[in-house]
Amino acid sequence: MTLGLHLGVLALLGVLQLVLPPFHHGMLARIMVLAAYAAGYNLLLGYVGLMSLGHAMFFAAGMYGTGLAISYLGVGVATGFLAGVVAGLAVAAAVGLITLRTAGPAFLIVTMMLAQAFYLATLYFNEITGGDQGFILSGLSLDLGGRRLPLADPVVKYNVALVVFAACLLLNFWLVRSPVGHILRALRENEERTRLLGYNTPRYKLFAVTVSGLIAAVAGSAYTLLFSYVGSTFAGIPYSIYPLLWTLLGGSGTTLGPLVGTLVMTYLVDVASSLTTGYLIVVGVTLVVTILWVPAGIVGGIRARWAPWLP
Amino acid sequence: MSQDGAATISRRRFLQAGATAALGAHLPGPWVGRAAAQAEGPLRLGFQVHRTGIGAVYGRWYERATTAAVKLINEKGGIGGRPVEIVAEDDGTDPKRGAEVVEKLAVQHKVDFIFGTLFSHVVIASAPRAGELKIPYIVVSEGYHVASGRLNRYVFQPGITDVRAQVTAVAPWILKNLGKKVTLIFPDYAFGHDHRDFFSRVATAQGGTIRALLPIPPTETSFTKYFPRVPADTEVLYHVMVGPGVLTFVKEMGEHFGARRPQIFGFIDSLEGVDLASAGLEFLEGTYFWEAFPRYAAATMPQHVRFYRERVGVNANGASVNDPRDVSTFSHMFGCWETLFVIKRAVEQSGYKKPGAAAYRAFIETLEGFQSFPEGTEHPQGPKRFVGRLHQVFGQQVVSKVEKRRLTVIHRTAIEDSMYAPEADYTKQPL
Numbered sequence: 001m002t003l004g005l006h007l008g009v010l011a012l013l014g015v016l017q018l019v020l021p022p023f024h025h026g027m028l029a030r031i032m033v034l035a036a037y038a039a040g041y042n043l044l045l046g047y048v049g050l051m052s053l054g055h056a057m058f059f060a061a062g063m064y065g066t067g068l069a070i071s072y073l074g075v076g077v078a079t080g081f082l083a084g085v086v087a088g089l090a091v092a093a094a095v096g097l098i099t100l101r102t103a104g105p106a107f108l109i110v111t112m113m114l115a116q117a118f119y120l121a122t123l124y125f126n127e128i129t130g131g132d133q134g135f136i137l138s139g140l141s142l143d144l145g146g147r148r149l150p151l152a153d154p155v156v157k158y159n160v161a162l163v164v165f166a167a168c169l170l171l172n173f174w175l176v177r178s179p180v181g182h183i184l185r186a187l188r189e190n191e192e193r194t195r196l197l198g199y200n201t202p203r204y205k206l207f208a209v210t211v212s213g214l215i216a217a218v219a220g221s222a223y224t225l226l227f228s229y230v231g232s233t234f235a236g237i238p239y240s241i242y243p244l245l246w247t248l249l250g251g252s253g254t255t256l257g258p259l260v261g262t263l264v265m266t267y268l269v270d271v272a273s274s275l276t277t278g279y280l281i282v283v284g285v286t287l288v289v290t291i292l293w294v295p296a297g298i299v300g301g302i303r304a305r306w307a308p309w310l311p
Numbered sequence: 312m313s314q315d316g317a318a319t320i321s322r323r324r325f326l327q328a329g330a331t332a333a334l335g336a337h338l339p340g341p342w343v344g345r346a347a348a349q350a351e352g353p354l355r356l357g358f359q360v361h362r363t364g365i366g367a368v369y370g371r372w373y374e375r376a377t378t379a380a381v382k383l384i385n386e387k388g389g390i391g392g393r394p395v396e397i398v399a400e401d402d403g404t405d406p407k408r409g410a411e412v413v414e415k416l417a418v419q420h421k422v423d424f425i426f427g428t429l430f431s432h433v434v435i436a437s438a439p440r441a442g443e444l445k446i447p448y449i450v451v452s453e454g455y456h457v458a459s460g461r462l463n464r465y466v467f468q469p470g471i472t473d474v475r476a477q478v479t480a481v482a483p484w485i486l487k488n489l490g491k492k493v494t495l496i497f498p499d500y501a502f503g504h505d506h507r508d509f510f511s512r513v514a515t516a517q518g519g520t521i522r523a524l525l526p527i528p529p530t531e532t533s534f535t536k537y538f539p540r541v542p543a544d545t546e547v548l549y550h551v552m553v554g555p556g557v558l559t560f561v562k563e564m565g566e567h568f569g570a571r572r573p574q575i576f577g578f579i580d581s582l583e584g585v586d587l588a589s590a591g592l593e594f595l596e597g598t599y600f601w602e603a604f605p606r607y608a609a610a611t612m613p614q615h616v617r618f619y620r621e622r623v624g625v626n627a628n629g630a631s632v633n634d635p636r637d638v639s640t641f642s643h644m645f646g647c648w649e650t651l652f653v654i655k656r657a658v659e660q661s662g663y664k665k666p667g668a669a670a671y672r673a674f675i676e677t678l679e680g681f682q683s684f685p686e687g688t689e690h691p692q693g694p695k696r697f698v699g700r701l702h703q704v705f706g707q708q709v710v711s712k713v714e715k716r717r718l719t720v721i722h723r724t725a726i727e728d729s730m731y732a733p734e735a736d737y738t739k740q741p742l
Contacts, residue, residue: 023419030411123500123529132529133431133454133501134406136439136461152443228439231432233406270411273401277362 002311006173009256010166017158029158031259031266032165033222034246038258039168040215041243046253047176048208049188050103053240054095054111057118058213060235061091062220064122064129067230070137072128077142077151081221088217089210091118096209100202103191115240122232134231137224157226164222165259168215173255175211176311184208216243245283249290251297255311260298353396354389354658356381356651357416357425359437364404365554366430368584369640373427373451374399376644379622380651383688390655391663398422406436413437417444423666424674426650427451429643431501438462445742446666447674449654451646453477455505458703460735464742465671467678467702469695470650471643472603472729474505477578480708480729481601482513484722489574489599490546491519496537497551499526506551506578527552534560538567551578558591565594575599579606579711579718583640586630588716595713599721602709603642604692607717619648619691628717645692652689657681672742678702679738696726700736705729 013032017025037059044050065087070080099110122129129135141148142156149156175181183204186194195201224230233239242265243258250261268286272279294301303310358377361370381395389395398420402409409428416422425441426449428434434452441448442463449467450457455475457468485493493514497503503526511521522542527534534556541548552560564575575598587595605612606629608620623644624632631637657663661677663670679699686694693707705726711718 021419023415026414026418027411120528120530126499126501126504131501131504133435133456136435138439138442138463152439227407227410227436229406229410229436231406231436233432233436238405269408270415273363273403273408277401279401280363 002309003173005310006169006255009259010162010169013162013165017155017162022154025154025158027266027270029154029161029226031262032161033219033226034242034266035259035262036165036168036222037216037219038243038246038250038262039165039172039255040212040219042247042252042254042258043172043175043215044208044212045244045247046251046257047181047184047188048205050205050208051108051244052111052212053108053237053244054113054115054118055213055216055243056235056237056239057095057115058088058092058216059220059223059239060118060122060232061213062088062217062222063224063230063234065217066221066224067135067137068128070140071135071230077140077225081225084221084224085214085217088220089214092210092213092217093206095213096206099209100206112237112240115235116237119232119235119237122235130231132232134229134233137228137230140225140228151225152228160226161222164218168218169255169259171211171215173311176255180204180207245287247297249287249297251300251303254297254299254303257297257299264298351393351664353394354391355396355398355420355422356654357413357420357422358397358399358427359402359409359412359416359425359433360399360427361404361429361433362399362401364402366404366433369429369643370401370404372584372640372644373429373647375639376623376647377427377651379624380648383622384651384655391659395651402428402433402437404430404433406432409433409437410440413440413446413448414444417441417446421666422446423663424449424654426654427647429453431456434466435461438466441465445668445671447671447678449650451643451650453643453646455509458698458701458733458735460701460737462702464675464702464737464740469653469678469681469684469697469702469704470648471646471704472706472708473703474502475509475731476703476705476729477601477603477708478506478509479513479731480724481576481710482510482519483517483728484710484724485547485549485576485599486514486517486519488722489576492522492542492544492546493519493549494523494525494541494545494547494573495521495549495551496525496527496541498553499528502553502580503527503551506549510549529554532556532559534563535567538564541573545573547574547576548572549576550581552581557581557585558589561594562591568594577601579603579642583642584638586628586636586638587713587718592716596716598713600711600713600718602711602718602720603706604645605709605711605718605720606639606641607719609720613686615686615688615691618688619645623648649684649690649692649695653678653681653684655689656684668742675742693723694726696730698733700738701733702737 041055062084066080066084069075069083102110123131140151246261251257272282385394400412402412416425424447428450429452431454434450442465448465451471453471455473458473497506522545525537577600579600579602608627625639626632629639629641657678661673663674681697684690684695695704695706697704708724710722712721
């Protein structure tokens, strides 16, 4: 049933592209990529209980890995994507090793410091990275069975975003239901007891940080390919906070929560910013209300009240 | 990397080929909705504005200059006989949101053109989307990114000069009048690097010596450790610090050098929106600044400058007539005013009526064909020369001196002083 629900959501996203007006078609493509990023974040926060304030470095690692490989080495989209994934994997594994023995506020602070160092490095090496201005990738096409699909094409953009999101969602879905997923949740509930039961908890935490960072890097790489831009802004602290907000709003520890949270927050910002310059107050009030009234987030609230079977 | 020439899958073809073709729905091309909405109604101009975020001070004044220019244009019959309507969207000075705003203005609001963006990272992130949507995107950014050829054929900057031109124009004056041994203090990110690279290039070519380059990390809050690194034989200290730390920077610079300071030359970008009479800025007395457009009113200023200041609502000190504490971004905001009159001229000369490939081609080729804009009500900052292949305008620059906590103009460069060898040609790009 739960797998059916997830496949149904993906099918709905597939069908929506046929009926959505052009603006919302483009918005949803962007939301799916960012929801993949939030899904990676949620794996760590929602299932292991580790709150990171440094995920932007993983997203940006994917972004720069892809962007620099294409820009400087002239590789194609697929190789560029792979370069982004490898870069993200390397950064995530390194961060995982460094943060292995931290938890709670210490983990949060260390990840934030490392992310800030990464952000400053993108500025320091500006002659390579383009610094705060960033750089553009244009004219990219995906080579699919001998046929070139331009990534600027709205249909290609939407469907690539859908494939990326689907892969991240299904990976999350499979992972949290697997034996490893149960151990990760045990870590969240009581790390000491999990260790006493004989599990190598540092190894599982390293695994969780690495996979979470890897998914964030996949999203970062996809964002660069689909929206043609690489810049240090995406390595900044706000972009570490956004997935936290999306996850909290949608429902931490639920597989569909990141999608719902990203969707609601993106449209909230879009609508509110058209009405008032104080749109961040609207966003803040929404978050406060959500945390006060539905502390488990939208999908988490639904799970608590009506659908306990939701993963 | 695959480049142009790739097959394009239209939404129609996708739907026809897909298993879901039975639904019969399709999504229109980039212009269809916009063209249907226009006909002969108002000319709708999308205004991508920094209402929030780090660019909010600039955005506020960009909006005031825009409102004033549109009011004037509409009083005089609009553009091509059509009233002008501004559709503003806040981009939060954020590159992600900037690209979304371009998409929203073009696809949802169905505007005719998009203009107004200032911050470089927002421009660079938004430009690809404008190119994909094939809508003219006319920025007021001051960055060299347009003239560098990094963007695309839909992006223009006809209302404000770029930083390379500004530096190229004033560098010879600095070397001749202030000294040849120069130390640069600049923020360690792209804006500062543009100054470092372009000034160093021009200065060394003209017999100057760069004594030291002192990049300041963007997170720095105290600058005392940098001033001892200024070589003792420095004749000119060139600074372009921006952001909230600038008052501390000036104060600490004064504490370090005291009365035995070298000549000091800065860019007004450091103090846009900041009152020169603010506490802590006393040390700037007797120093020099680049300005694009003199902030402080002078008795001898031309009538069209008086008119511009009056219409935008700026007092003699360059602050709002309604709130003297609200200091304008005077050396930048005129770019919105002038850009709107360039759009007016291009629309009327090209015969543009509504969005479409042919209409935009005519608009873009007309704009690329412009060569000059005369000084006057439409171009109050001064006469301009437009280089179509670069999509960039060139103009006069101003050197002012701080006297009695005000800026007094002491030198105005010629347009030719700011010209540099073109490195791009957008006209060769396909539309």
